[in-house]
Amino acid sequence: MMKLCFIRLCAVIGLFVFGSMTLASTNPAPDVLVKNTTEEVLAIVRRDKGIQADNTKRIYELVDTKVLPHFDFERMTQLAVGKYWNKATPAQKQHLVRDFRTLLVRTYASSLRDFGESHVKIKPLNLQPGDNEVTVRTEVQQPGAQPVSIDYRMERTAGGWKAYDITVDGVSLVTNYRSSFANQIRAKGIDGLIEALVAKNTSAAGNP
Numbered sequence: 001m002m003k004l005c006f007i008r009l010c011a012v013i014g015l016f017v018f019g020s021m022t023l024a025s026t027n028p029a030p031d032v033l034v035k036n037t038t039e040e041v042l043a044i045v046r047r048d049k050g051i052q053a054d055n056t057k058r059i060y061e062l063v064d065t066k067v068l069p070h071f072d073f074e075r076m077t078q079l080a081v082g083k084y085w086n087k088a089t090p091a092q093k094q095h096l097v098r099d100f101r102t103l104l105v106r107t108y109a110s111s112l113r114d115f116g117e118s119h120v121k122i123k124p125l126n127l128q129p130g131d132n133e134v135t136v137r138t139e140v141q142q143p144g145a146q147p148v149s150i151d152y153r154m155e156r157t158a159g160g161w162k163a164y165d166i167t168v169d170g171v172s173l174v175t176n177y178r179s180s181f182a183n184q185i186r187a188k189g190i191d192g193l194i195e196a197l198v199a200k201n202t203s204a205a206g207n208p
Contacts (some may be wrong), residue, residue, distance in 0.1 A: 100199035
């Protein structure tokens with residue numbers, strides 16, 4: 001249960017940070033991207049009656065259009081699968097990326113409306129002109145709760161800065177999944193992990 005709460009928390013916070021930035025002709029710096037999008041996405045969560053009423057279709061639409069373009073799911077999956085990634089066939093890799101992406105999307109959607117009253121503090125970033133990977137550090141504040149440290153590992157791509165890992169109070173989302181994925185692969189192979197992801201997504205689809 002603790003692991004599930006951690007995963008849901010870092011995924012949902014990710015929504016707020018990368019949710020609705022439209023890439024301009026010049027891509028913004030990663031910390032600017034975080035700063036500019038946080039308030040806009042939180043405002044959507046606060047005012048959207050469909051989200052507040054747990055309208056699954058509306059939530060998925062928001063996730064699909066505002067969030068997914070700002071994550072590198074292939075790299076996230078590769079890091080989560082770890083040393084077993086190079087043993088997977090191209091078809092298996094495609095399935096892993098697709099099903100891991102679906103898992104994360106459903107995780108986002110399941111908790112989106114719970115964070116409407118959050119406020120995010122962006123910490124200073126020392127970005128050098130040649131840097132292609134950075135960590136954007138933030139602190140999430142919620143009424144009646146202790147602040148939570150959220151760090152985003154990001155990479156510069158042709159489409160702008162994208163996140164490939166999220167760390168909550170020092171615990172990495174990718175590392176967290178890597179342990180469970182490795183156990184599944186050792187027990188039933190890569191196809192076994194794919195089947196487990198499909199089963200989890202199917203179960204979640206039946207209980208939105």
